[in-house]
Amino acid sequence: MAHCNGSFTILAFFFSLAFLTAIKSETMFARELSARDQFRLKPEKMTHLRFYLHDTVTGQHPTAMPVAQAATTNTSATLFGIVTVMDDPLTVSPDLNSTLVGRAQAICASSSSRSGMSLTMTMNLVFTEGAYNGSTLSVLGQNPILKNPRELTIVGGTGIFRFARGYVQLRTHTFNIKTRNAIVKYDAYASHY
Numbered sequence: 001m002a003h004c005n006g007s008f009t010i011l012a013f014f015f016s017l018a019f020l021t022a023i024k025s026e027t028m029f030a031r032e033l034s035a036r037d038q039f040r041l042k043p044e045k046m047t048h049l050r051f052y053l054h055d056t057v058t059g060q061h062p063t064a065m066p067v068a069q070a071a072t073t074n075t076s077a078t079l080f081g082i083v084t085v086m087d088d089p090l091t092v093s094p095d096l097n098s099t100l101v102g103r104a105q106a107i108c109a110s111s112s113s114r115s116g117m118s119l120t121m122t123m124n125l126v127f128t129e130g131a132y133n134g135s136t137l138s139v140l141g142q143n144p145i146l147k148n149p150r151e152l153t154i155v156g157g158t159g160i161f162r163f164a165r166g167y168v169q170l171r172t173h174t175f176n177i178k179t180r181n182a183i184v185k186y187d188a189y190a191s192h193y
């Protein structure tokens with residue numbers, strides 16, 4: 001009899017546990033997953049991407065344009081206060097006609113009021129080439145445009161680049177003082193799964 005009673009207690013315990021778990025899964029908003037078993041993350045790897053950004057400010061088809069500026073921007077040697085939105089093509093070589101790998105879509109604010117030109121950048125690198133088509137890297141950082149190289153932070157990504165972190169080095173390839181158009185070499189180092 002004591003044995004019977006014990007089994008019943010244990011059964012009742014498991015039933016109530018199952019019941020409680022069912023209630024819990026309907027109401028909870030957060031739960032921990034095992035990254036390896038449930039999320040199926042592969043071992044972490046590092047990808048190096050190299051491409052050239054074409055920043056076209058003037059001409060028939062500008063891909064970067066100012067959208068706002070401070071009343072004092074025109075008198076500032078560093079163009080402090082100007083905000084630019086860009087949708088610059090990214091290609092495999094400095095030639096604009098070479099293979100397109102994606103676009104850099106960004107909001108840049110000229111944010112150095114005293115010395116040197118510096119942009120605060122919020123940028124998504126939106127890739128369209130091969131296996132990377134549809135994947136993005138999100139980049140943040142300070143871009144002192146006269147320094148070579150300069151470095152921005154990769155803060156995340158989507159698609160192939162989920163959970164990405166890393167950095168991007170920028171080097172000015174060409175800058176045309178007359179047109180203000182530039183070609184910038186990007187070396188992105190992204191750690192992801």
Ligand SMILES: *[C@@H]1O[C@H](CO)[C@@H](O)[C@H](O)[C@H]1NC(C)=O
Nearest residue numbers: 068069070071072073074075
């Ligand atoms: C700054 O200069 C540009 C070009 O000369 C002009 O179009 C713009 O109106 C000026 N902006 C201000 C706020 O004075």
Ligand SMILES: *[C@@H]1O[C@H](CO)[C@@H](O)[C@H](O)[C@H]1NC(C)=O
Nearest residue numbers: 054093094095096097098183
């Ligand atoms: C790219 O190709 C177009 C037309 O095919 C040509 O007009 C243009 O000069 C080329 N640009 C460069 C940088 O080679």
Ligand SMILES: *[C@@H]1O[C@H](CO)[C@@H](O)[C@H](O)[C@H]1NC(C)=O
Nearest residue numbers: 100127128129130132133134
């Ligand atoms: C990238 O994917 C989109 C949508 O899936 C497709 O329309 C496009 O042709 C692809 N681009 C390249 C270069 O493969």
